[in-house]
Each structure stands twice: as C-alpha cells, then as structure tokens.
Amino acid sequence: MQKFAASKNLFYPIDFAARGSSQIGGNIATNAGGIKVVRYGLTRDWVANLTVVTGTGDVLELGRSLVKNATGYDLKHMLIGSEGTLGFVTEATLRLTTTPVDVQVLVLAVPSLDQVMEVFAHFKAQTNLIAFEMFSEKALGYVLKSTGLPPPFPAPSAFYLVVEVEKRSSEDEAQILDVFEKCLDKGWVTDGSMSQSDEQLRSFWRYREDISESLSNYSPYKNDIAVPISKVPGFIVDLDKILAEAYPTWEVIWFGHIGDGNLHINILRPPGLTKEAFVKECQKVDNLVFSTVQKYHGSISAEHGVGLTKRSFLTYTRSPVEIEIMKGIKKIFDPQGILNPGKLFS
Ligand SMILES: Cc1cc2nc3c(=O)[nH]c(=O)nc-3n(C[C@H](O)[C@H](O)[C@H](O)COP(=O)(O)OP(=O)(O)OC[C@H]3O[C@@H](n4cnc5c(N)ncnc54)[C@H](O)[C@@H]3O)c2cc1C
Structure with a gap:
C-alpha cells in the first residue's frame, strides 16, 4: 500500500x-x-x-x-x-494523503520522564510533529550491542527520544531549531542531533526500530499497554517500583509511542531461569502490570489486540456492562460463534 x-x-x-x-x-x-x-x-x-x-x-x-x-x-x-x-x-x-514535504529526525537525550513530557508538549504545539518515540538507556544498550551502531552521544542519559518533524518551509526549519534550543536551555534535553541526510535519518530511526529485534534473544516478557498521555511518567515510575520490589534482579526495558500514551514494556528472561519457569512467573507479572494499568485508567492492549492471552484481563479496561454489550453485538454478527471462536472474550 x-x-x-x-x-x-x-x-x-x-x-x-x-x-x-x-x-x-x-x-x-x-x-x-x-x-x-x-x-x-x-x-x-x-x-x-x-x-x-x-x-x-x-x-x-x-x-x-x-x-x-x-x-x-x-x-x-x-x-x-x-x-x-x-x-x-x-x-x-x-484513503491516501499528500507526501510530507521534507522530513527531519532528531535524537535527543533527556534526563527524566517529566522532561520527556515537556519536550513532547513543545514539539507538539510548535512543529509539524510526525512521530515522538521514547526509549530507555537500557533499551539503547541492547540496540548498540546487537547492531554495532555508534552511541548517539558521548555521555549516557536515562531516556532518549527519536522525534520526526516535517519541514514545509524555512520558517518551519527555524521553528524546529527554536524548540530544540529552548529544550536545551531549559535543561530538558542534555544533548541532541538533527539528521543532515536521508542516510542519517534512517540510522537515527534504527535506535528505536531495532529495539524489539535486539531483545529477541532474551525471550522477553512483552506487553503493549496504554495510559492517558499526561499519566505516562507517573505510571512508569509506579510500575517500575512495583516490579523492582517483586523482582529486584530482573531487567525491565521501556520504550514506546509517548505521543499517544502507548508503552511497550519488555522484561528479559534472567540468566539461569528456564523458559517454562519464566513464562509461569510472568503470569504473576501480568497481574502486577494490569492492576497498575487499571489504577491509571489505561488499556491492557494499546494496539496488538486481546486475542486469547489477554481475554481474562478484559475487565481491567472494560466495564461488565460494556462487555455484555460487546457480547450482544457479537451474537448479532455471528450468532453461531464461528468467527475467531474464543478470541476477545470466552
Ligand atoms: C514486529 C511487530 C511489530 C508490530 N508493531 C505494531 C505497531 O507498532 N503498531 C501496531 O498497531 N501494531 C503493531 N503490530 C501488530 C500489528 O498491528 C498486527 O500484527 C498486524 O496489523 C496484523 O496484521 P496481520 O496481517 O499480520 O494479521 P494476523 O496476525 O494474521 O491477524 C490479526 C488478527 O486479525 C484477524 N484478521 C486477519 N485478516 C483478517 C480479515 N481479512 N478480516 C477479518 N479479520 C482478519 C485475525 O483473525 C486476527 O485476529 C506489530 C506486530 C509485529 C509482529
């Protein structure tokens, strides 16, 4: 397409x-x-x-x-x-749309989640923002290890952003620079680079797009969840703390589409734990993750669906009345239950 x-x-x-x-x-x-x-x-x-x-x-x-x-x-x-x-x-x-005129990608180092949200608010309000992706230092570490890409900056940072913006005119370009400089002045961003060529643009995107593949060797527990955008920092801090208390030695990796409150959490299988034992323990992790999602009025599935594995958690995001209405709709479209039986709700 x-x-x-x-x-x-x-x-x-x-x-x-x-x-x-x-x-x-x-x-x-x-x-x-x-x-x-x-x-x-x-x-x-x-x-x-x-x-x-x-x-x-x-x-x-x-x-x-x-x-x-x-x-x-x-x-x-x-x-x-x-x-x-x-x-x-x-x-x-x-439907199709017009092709963006000229696209530029920035990689930014950001010390804290609150500052990530400040940077987001400014880019969203003042530039033609196309994408705003966040990942943690740990996520970057695995990408660098598996791809051999050079680190984006000499000093490490707690969080990184890949920001894509459209430049339609020289005024747009000046505006992007203005926002970038303001973020630096305020200390929300401690280092940053702007792509100067299509090749550099593609390599900046790899810091974010290669995360899943870089983690795949560690058979990670994965979850795709969403919370209201303004609640992203509080949610991550809260869940990180809950998981650190329950599993102090486990490595939790965060990345996601900050611009729409969609977070991907990956937990790496600790060395020495068999796949079977890890999968079993992760069922308990599901409870911790989804209870926290519920507390923040979030969604247990942002963009990968419910399928079979999340159907028993549907009540964490949908009320019993909503689920009854959905079941009624299903009966009208598919009275014999022959379309994807068992998916979404049993
Ligand atoms: C590496 C990876 C990255 C991903 N990243 C993202 C992401 O960033 N954002 C995002 O939103 N999603 C993401 N996804 C999930 C993605 O949205 C879905 O995997 C994809 O859209 C499903 O398309 P598919 O053709 O693979 O469908 P399948 O996996 O084959 O099917 C998915 C569901 O759709 C149903 N289905 C398939 N075809 C039809 C049809 N013709 N009519 C009715 N029902 C149908 C199936 O029954 C099933 O329930 C990612 C998935 C992977 C594997």
Whole structure:
C-alpha cells in the first residue's frame, strides 16, 4: 500500500515494524497504529469503505466511501479493531494523503520522564510533529550491542527520544531549531542531533526500530499497554517500583509511542531461569502490570489486540456492562460463534 501510494506521488501513513509481513485485512482487524499516530491517527482513520462477510454469510458494504453519513450507527468502525470476531474483511478502500514535504529526525537525550513530557508538549504545539518515540538507556544498550551502531552521544542519559518533524518551509526549519534550543536551555534535553541526510535519518530511526529485534534473544516478557498521555511518567515510575520490589534482579526495558500514551514494556528472561519457569512467573507479572494499568485508567492492549492471552484481563479496561454489550453485538454478527471462536472474550 505504501509503495502503491508512492507510485502515485501520494502517501499511506500507517507505518509500523510489521510493515513487511502484515496484511491490510489484519491491520484493519487490529486497528493497527504504529509510529506516526501522533500525526496521522490509526488505521481506522484511513478506511473509506469495507466489504465484509458476517458470520451469517451476509455481505455488507460499510462506509460507501462517504465522508459524511449521519444515518445511525457506524458499523464500519465497529468492524475495525474487532479482531475478526464480527466479519471477514474481503475488500477495503483506503484513503491516501499528500507526501510530507521534507522530513527531519532528531535524537535527543533527556534526563527524566517529566522532561520527556515537556519536550513532547513543545514539539507538539510548535512543529509539524510526525512521530515522538521514547526509549530507555537500557533499551539503547541492547540496540548498540546487537547492531554495532555508534552511541548517539558521548555521555549516557536515562531516556532518549527519536522525534520526526516535517519541514514545509524555512520558517518551519527555524521553528524546529527554536524548540530544540529552548529544550536545551531549559535543561530538558542534555544533548541532541538533527539528521543532515536521508542516510542519517534512517540510522537515527534504527535506535528505536531495532529495539524489539535486539531483545529477541532474551525471550522477553512483552506487553503493549496504554495510559492517558499526561499519566505516562507517573505510571512508569509506579510500575517500575512495583516490579523492582517483586523482582529486584530482573531487567525491565521501556520504550514506546509517548505521543499517544502507548508503552511497550519488555522484561528479559534472567540468566539461569528456564523458559517454562519464566513464562509461569510472568503470569504473576501480568497481574502486577494490569492492576497498575487499571489504577491509571489505561488499556491492557494499546494496539496488538486481546486475542486469547489477554481475554481474562478484559475487565481491567472494560466495564461488565460494556462487555455484555460487546457480547450482544457479537451474537448479532455471528450468532453461531464461528468467527475467531474464543478470541476477545470466552
Ligand atoms: C514486529 C511487530 C511489530 C508490530 N508493531 C505494531 C505497531 O507498532 N503498531 C501496531 O498497531 N501494531 C503493531 N503490530 C501488530 C500489528 O498491528 C498486527 O500484527 C498486524 O496489523 C496484523 O496484521 P496481520 O496481517 O499480520 O494479521 P494476523 O496476525 O494474521 O491477524 C490479526 C488478527 O486479525 C484477524 N484478521 C486477519 N485478516 C483478517 C480479515 N481479512 N478480516 C477479518 N479479520 C482478519 C485475525 O483473525 C486476527 O485476529 C506489530 C506486530 C509485529 C509482529
């Protein structure tokens, strides 16, 4: 889709690490987000029309590519993110947009989470922000070890940001520099680099995009959660403390899409612990993580869905009444329960 759009001098902005393997049907079923949500939203924002086959065999055309349609419930949006439990997507019409004019990427070193939020607020308000990604010093350490990339700065920092911005004019460029300098002056950022070429832009992105692969050898416990953006620092500090008390020797790695409150937590399997023992212990970790998510009114799944493994935790994010309504909707679309049985709720 991205390549097709580019061939027409247009742009399909949904972009994430599974871009090479995932399919549009799966993206729609999971309402995939990714790294540019802060600017372009989620998959649902780009779907104009869907053809779906429900569990009763009915073929529905949802959306009709209309921009405005005030005729009742929006069934297209109900299907998007339903994890294949309401219907098969057999055809989709997607919207495209204009290609960003000139894109620049900054890597920034930031001493604390509160300062990460200050930097975010300023870039969001004063630049054409496309992506705003955060990762911890530990995450960077594993990327450097596995890729051989040089460290971004001579001195280490507790957190790092990869920030992508669009430059449409020389005024935009001046504005980006202004915000960067203000962040340095205030001490929110202690060091930073701005990409000077496409090659440098791609290498800056690798600090963030290569994290998952760099951690894969340590068979990590992974979770993909969301909290309201303003609560990100408090949530991370709180959960870090809870996990440090329960598992003082375990390594907890944080990264995520700060611009939409979506955090990825990875805990590495400690040396000496078998995979089986680790998986068993991680079930207890799930309880600690999801209870904290619930306390912060967050979501137990930001962008990877509920599937089978998270369905017993659905009540941490959805009320019993909401779950009953969802089950009622499922019965209408799929009365015999033949579409993805057991997924989302049992
Ligand atoms: C390395 C990696 C990185 C990722 N990064 C991100 C990220 O940054 N942001 C993000 O949002 N997500 C991310 N994901 C999750 C990603 O959104 C989903 O993996 C992807 O969108 C699913 O597409 P797929 O074709 O692989 O679907 P599958 O994994 O095959 O299916 C996913 C679900 O969709 C259903 N489904 C598939 N096709 C259809 C269809 N035609 N009609 C109805 N239901 C269907 C399946 O039944 C299943 O429930 C990542 C995944 C991986 C592996």
